[in-house]
Amino acid sequence: MLARLLWYSRLTRFCGCLFVSNLSIETLENAVTTWKSPYTAYAALCFSVFIGYQVVALTSISRSVDVHKTFPRHLRFVSYAITVAKVCVNYVSFCLGSQGLLEFLKAATAFETSTSFSAAVKRGLDRGRRLFDAVVQAMLFASFVGAFVIALADGLKKLPPTSAPWRAVVVTGALCCAMAFFLYDSTVHVITTRCSEVLLRYLESESLRLEANCSNQVAHYAQLNSASEIATVRVNVCKIKALKVNLDKICGPAIVASSTSLLALLCLNVYRSFTMDVTESELWLPIVYTLYCGLCLVEMAFVSADLAKQAKKLKDTTKSVAMIRSSKEYLQQIRYLHSTIEPEEMCLTGASFFRLDRGLLLRLPPNLLDRNQTKNTGTAQLPEIVLLIFVVLRADSREPQGRKLARRRGQCRRRFSAAAVFLWNIAASAAAEVGNPHSPPAACYAYRPAVLVMCNAAAADSGGRSGRRHGGTRV
Structure with missing residues (x-):
C-alpha cells in the first residue's frame, strides 16, 4: 500500500499538505504526525501564497464582470469561485486527515504482513475493461494537460503589470501556484483510486484463499482445517472493511465537495457554451477543467464499484460451497462469513450522504439531497x-x-x-x-x-x- 503512495506523499509534503514526517517503507513505524513544528509554518506560507494568487485571479474576473455586465461573465466568476472552494476543501481534508492516513497505512502494512500478501500478483481484467481504463486514463491525462496549460496562460493574463526584473519572479510564482492548484485538487482522486485498487487486490487474494479451501474437502480433519481457514478469511474481510471505513473518513468530505462542485460546473458551463463565442479563451478553461473533474469522478466511481463487485463475488462463493456431510464447525464458519460480507458497504461513500458507484453517475442530483438509498x-x-x-x-x-x-x-x-x-x-x-x-x-x-x-x-x-x-x- 505504501509503495503506491510513496511518491505522491513526498510531493504533497513538499507542497505543504501532509503533516506526516519520516514516511517511508523502512521507517513507517517511526512516522508521526506533527503539528507544532516548523513544517506547519511552511505549510501555512504555501497555502497563503496559493490563496493570494486565487484572490488576485478572482479580483481580475470580477473586474471583467463589472465592465461587461453580462450573464456569462457572472457565471465565469461563480464557476471559478466554486472551483477554488472545492480545492480548499480538498486541502483542508487532506491536512486534517494526515493522522488518519498514517494509521491507514500502518494498518494496511500490518495486514499485508499477517496475510503474506504478494504485491507481485496483478489484477485480472477482461479486454473490454482494460480498453476502457486505457481510454479514461488517456482522456484524463489530456484534459489535465489542457486545463493546466490554459489555466497557466489565463493566470498570467490576470497578473498585474510588473517591470522586467520582477517579471521572471511573477511568472515563476504563477507557475508554482498553478501546480499547487492541480496538486491540491488531485489529492482526493489519487488517494481514493490508489488505495481502493490495493483494497480490491486484498479482496481478490481472500477470494482465492476461500476458493482453494472450499474445494474437495471431504475428510473430517480436512474440513476442520478449512473451518479455521474460513475463519481467517472472515477476519481478514473485516480488516479490509475497517480499512475502507478509515479511507471514507479521510476522503469523504472531499468526495462530497468534488461531486457537488462538478454538478454546479456542469450546469454553469453548459449554459455558457451556448451563449459565448467559441473563440473566447474564457470559455474553454472551465469546459476542459469540468471534463477533467468528470473523468476523475468516473474513475473513482468505477474503482469503488469494483470493490462492491469483488465483495459480491466473495459472498457468492460461500453460496456454492458443498454442504452435504459437512461438520458443524465448517457450516458455522461458512454461515458467519456469508453474513459478514455486505457488498454495498464496500463502496466508498461521500461522508455517508451517498455511495460512490456507477449508479451515482446517473443519480447524482437526487442522491446529493436524498440520503435514503433504499x-x-x-x-x-x-x-x-x-x-x-x-x-x-x-x-x-x-x-x-x-x-x-x-x-x-x-x-x-x-x-x-x-x-x-x-x-x-x-x-x-x-x-x-x-x-x-x-x-x-x-x-x-x-x-x-x-x-x-x-x-x-x-x-x-x-x-x-x-x-x-x-x-x-x-x-
Whole structure:
C-alpha cells in the first residue's frame, strides 16, 4: 500500500499538505504526525501564497464582470469561485486527515504482513475493461494537460503589470501556484483510486484463499482445517472493511465537495457554451477543467464499484460451497462469513450522504439531497443551489448598469434570505433523517417551494422596479 503512495506523499509534503514526517517503507513505524513544528509554518506560507494568487485571479474576473455586465461573465466568476472552494476543501481534508492516513497505512502494512500478501500478483481484467481504463486514463491525462496549460496562460493574463526584473519572479510564482492548484485538487482522486485498487487486490487474494479451501474437502480433519481457514478469511474481510471505513473518513468530505462542485460546473458551463463565442479563451478553461473533474469522478466511481463487485463475488462463493456431510464447525464458519460480507458497504461513500458507484453517475442530483438509498423518487431534479445561482444572477444580468448602492444592498439582503432558506432546507432534512431513519425522501424537498418562491420574488421585484424606473415593462 505504501509503495503506491510513496511518491505522491513526498510531493504533497513538499507542497505543504501532509503533516506526516519520516514516511517511508523502512521507517513507517517511526512516522508521526506533527503539528507544532516548523513544517506547519511552511505549510501555512504555501497555502497563503496559493490563496493570494486565487484572490488576485478572482479580483481580475470580477473586474471583467463589472465592465461587461453580462450573464456569462457572472457565471465565469461563480464557476471559478466554486472551483477554488472545492480545492480548499480538498486541502483542508487532506491536512486534517494526515493522522488518519498514517494509521491507514500502518494498518494496511500490518495486514499485508499477517496475510503474506504478494504485491507481485496483478489484477485480472477482461479486454473490454482494460480498453476502457486505457481510454479514461488517456482522456484524463489530456484534459489535465489542457486545463493546466490554459489555466497557466489565463493566470498570467490576470497578473498585474510588473517591470522586467520582477517579471521572471511573477511568472515563476504563477507557475508554482498553478501546480499547487492541480496538486491540491488531485489529492482526493489519487488517494481514493490508489488505495481502493490495493483494497480490491486484498479482496481478490481472500477470494482465492476461500476458493482453494472450499474445494474437495471431504475428510473430517480436512474440513476442520478449512473451518479455521474460513475463519481467517472472515477476519481478514473485516480488516479490509475497517480499512475502507478509515479511507471514507479521510476522503469523504472531499468526495462530497468534488461531486457537488462538478454538478454546479456542469450546469454553469453548459449554459455558457451556448451563449459565448467559441473563440473566447474564457470559455474553454472551465469546459476542459469540468471534463477533467468528470473523468476523475468516473474513475473513482468505477474503482469503488469494483470493490462492491469483488465483495459480491466473495459472498457468492460461500453460496456454492458443498454442504452435504459437512461438520458443524465448517457450516458455522461458512454461515458467519456469508453474513459478514455486505457488498454495498464496500463502496466508498461521500461522508455517508451517498455511495460512490456507477449508479451515482446517473443519480447524482437526487442522491446529493436524498440520503435514503433504499427509496428513490425516480426523477433527477436540479438542486436548489443551482436554481439559486441561476435565479439570483439572472436578475443581476437584467439590471440596468446605472443602479444605486442602496438598490444593491436590498438585493443582497433578499439573496442572503434565499440562501438561508436553502441552508435551512438541508439542515432540516438531515435532522429529520437522524431523528427518523425511515423518513421518506420527500422530507428532503419539504422546503423547496419556499426557496423557489423567495428566489422568484427577488427576481420579480428586481425586474419590476427596473421596469417602473425606466417607464417600461420588463420582458
